Amino acid sequence: SAVISQKPSRDICQRGTSLTIQCQVDSQVTMMFWYRQQPGQSLTLIATANQGSEATYESGFVIDKFPISRPNLTFSTLTVSNMSPEDSSIYLCSVGTGQTKAFFGQGTRLTVV
Amino acid sequence: EDQVTQSPEALRLQEGESSSLNCSYTVSGLRGLFWYRQDPGKGPEFLFTLYSAGEEKEKERLKATLTKKESFLHITAPKPEDSATYLCAVRDSGGGADGLTFGKGTHLIIQP
Numbered sequence A: 001s002a003v004i005s006q007k008p009s010r011d012i013c014q015r016g017t018s019l020t021i022q023c024q025v026d027s028q029v030t031m032m033f034w035y036r037q038q039p040g041q042s043l044t045l046i047a048t049a050n051q052g053s054e055a056t057y058e059s060g061f062v063i064d065k066f067p068i069s070r071p072n073l074t075f076s077t078l079t080v081s082n083m084s085p086e087d088s089s090i091y092l093c094s095v096g097t098g099q100t101k102a103f104f105g106q107g108t109r110l111t112v113v
Numbered sequence B: 001e002d003q004v005t006q007s008p009e010a011l012r013l014q015e016g017e018s019s020s021l022n023c024s025y026t027v028s029g030l031r032g033l034f035w036y037r038q039d040p041g042k043g044p045e046f047l048f049t050l051y052s053a054g055e056e057k058e059k060e061r062l063k064a065t066l067t068k069k070e071s072f073l074h075i076t077a078p079k080p081e082d083s084a085t086y087l088c089a090v091r092d093s094g095g096g097a098d099g100l101t102f103g104k105g106t107h108l109i110i111q112p
Helices: none
Strands: A004-007 A010-013 A019-025 A031-037 A043-049 A068-072 A075-080 A089-097 A101-104 A108-112 B003-007 B010-014 B019-026 B030-038 B045-050 B056-059 B062-066 B070-075 B084-092 B106-111
Touching: A004 A089, A019 A031, A019 A089, A031 A075, A043 A068, A043 A075, A075 A089, A101 B045, B003 B084, B010 B019, B019 B030, B019 B084, B030 B070, B045 B056, B045 B062, B070 B084
Parallel strands: A010 A108, B010 B106
Antiparallel strands: A004 A019, A019 A075, A031 A043, A031 A089, A068 A075, A089 A101, A089 A108, B003 B019, B019 B070, B030 B045, B030 B084, B056 B062, B062 B070, B084 B106
């Protein structure tokens, strides 16, 4: 299994500001993903973080709002830009090991006030 | 569009009372059905991946099964420590995306 570290684990931010969430994996992985888990809702895929190229975003998510970096095979960042209270959620990093398993970090609990 | 529906939304059992959780799915082509356990304040913990109808996997008191339309997570003689939210997710073969589509989960409470 892969060990995934996410930072910060939680934060309270002012509206209009931005927060960058970091995801570090203990081994090289091909696939890294970012999800959002809103209260009472399913986990929703935001984007696939591609190493060496732009992230691939799912419908309803755009790069200007959620810029993603993937500088190498063990690290990625997700920025939540120009935040509003609707962005309050848990943000989760996930990695895939081949096609058989997918592991998650502990999540970042974001509250926007 | 992929869809995953889990039932029931919540389930309360007595310790030792076996039951099953359901996950119904709609995909263009299944490239894996995943089960996770999520404890409050934590990320999902991987349990199983199933790929084809008829496949079964077991881990301690949990057994996952798969048909062409749904998956079941059977819990045998559960203990209070099995209390958690259980999530089901699918990976579709269409569109080239490798991410997962999740259901809303079943919140399971095991009472001593």
